[in-house]
Amino acid sequence: MKSVIRQAANRAAALLLVLSSHSHGAEPVEYTLLESKARPADHFTQGLYFDGERWLESSGLYGRSWLAEYTDPGSNPLRRKWLAGNRFAEGLAVLGNKLYLLTYRAGEVQIYNRASFALEQVLRYRGEGWGLTTDGQQLIMSNGSDTLVFRDPETFEVTRRVQVHGGGQTWAQLNELEYVHGLIWANIWQDPRIIAIDPASGEVKGVVNLEALQRDSLQGRRHIDAVANGIAWDQAHNGLWVTGKYWPALYLIRPRGLGFE
Numbered sequence: 001m002k003s004v005i006r007q008a009a010n011r012a013a014a015l016l017l018v019l020s021s022h023s024h025g026a027e028p029v030e031y032t033l034l035e036s037k038a039r040p041a042d043h044f045t046q047g048l049y050f051d052g053e054r055w056l057e058s059s060g061l062y063g064r065s066w067l068a069e070y071t072d073p074g075s076n077p078l079r080r081k082w083l084a085g086n087r088f089a090e091g092l093a094v095l096g097n098k099l100y101l102l103t104y105r106a107g108e109v110q111i112y113n114r115a116s117f118a119l120e121q122v123l124r125y126r127g128e129g130w131g132l133t134t135d136g137q138q139l140i141m142s143n144g145s146d147t148l149v150f151r152d153p154e155t156f157e158v159t160r161r162v163q164v165h166g167g168g169q170t171w172a173q174l175n176e177l178e179y180v181h182g183l184i185w186a187n188i189w190q191d192p193r194i195i196a197i198d199p200a201s202g203e204v205k206g207v208v209n210l211e212a213l214q215r216d217s218l219q220g221r222r223h224i225d226a227v228a229n230g231i232a233w234d235q236a237h238n239g240l241w242v243t244g245k246y247w248p249a250l251y252l253i254r255p256r257g258l259g260f261e
Contacts, residue, residue, distance in 0.1 A: 026167025026195065029206040031253040033213070034239055039073035041248035047092030047101070047132065047176060048230035050241055054078070055232070058089040058101055065089035067101055069117070073250055081117055083110075091132035091176055093139055095153050100139060102129030109156055123156040131177035133184065135199065140184060142174040148184065148202070164197055166204035171195060178231040178240065181259025185240065187229045194231060194242065196258050206258050210242055210251075217247040 047058040058067050063085045068077040083089055088104035099112040105128055111121040131142040138159060139151045150159045164171040173189040184197040192211040195204050210228045218226055223246055230243040239254040254260050
């Protein structure tokens with residue numbers, strides 16, 4: 001299996017494949033595949049972050065949830081923090097020297113020191129936690145609905161809400177989030193598409209379909225939970241690293257337009 005993934009990575013890097021997305025009413029966005037990296041296939045990826053040198057990732061499920069940091073996705077983590085067995089890790093975001101980690105149904109956001117990985121604070125919220133990102137000032141959260149919630153990073157209180165709309169369809173089950181070039185990029189649970197959302201209006205500005213990458217990663221394997229999830233901005237390469245739950249690979253793509261010109 002590892003040899004298959006390495007071949008896929010080499011093929012992707014060498015050919016710089018140009019792939020098309022398919023929308024269902026919203027504006028389709030083409031992308032170029034720049035690179036791929038192999039990684040273990042047991043990650044139930046919830047949150048993904050890349051600072052140019054190190055990766056942060058949260059992996060879910062009760063009794064198996066963790067937060068990890070690593071420099072090479074294919075190698076052992078530099079450090080990993082396991083959550084309590086009754087906590088299900090969800091999305092994560094980095095703001096300043098703090099790392100914010102959502103939990104699924106426990107109603108708490110765990111706040112860690114970015115440098116030491118020490119748990120510093122736990123704040124409460126109502127409802128489910130799915131995805132989390134930041135625009136540099138506020139935290140932006142998804143909860144599995146069609147609405148994004150903006151929260152104060154100090155108190156986690158709600159400052160505003162925006163309903164995601166456009167393209168002639170509804171956009172429920174919004175999941176992992178990433179804020180890039182003034183837009184919020186969101187996975188959709190059990191859907192290979194990611195969407196670019198205007199944070200002011202909630203309007204969907206574009207849709208990228210990752211179905212081809214999902215097929216490449218899974219190589220014919222079938223798993224009900226192996227859905228696209230995980231978006232991390234690579235500022236140096238001006239691209240998005242994307243992956244999925246139980247996907248044995250990460251892919252660096254560059255969308256056409258929407259700030260990626």
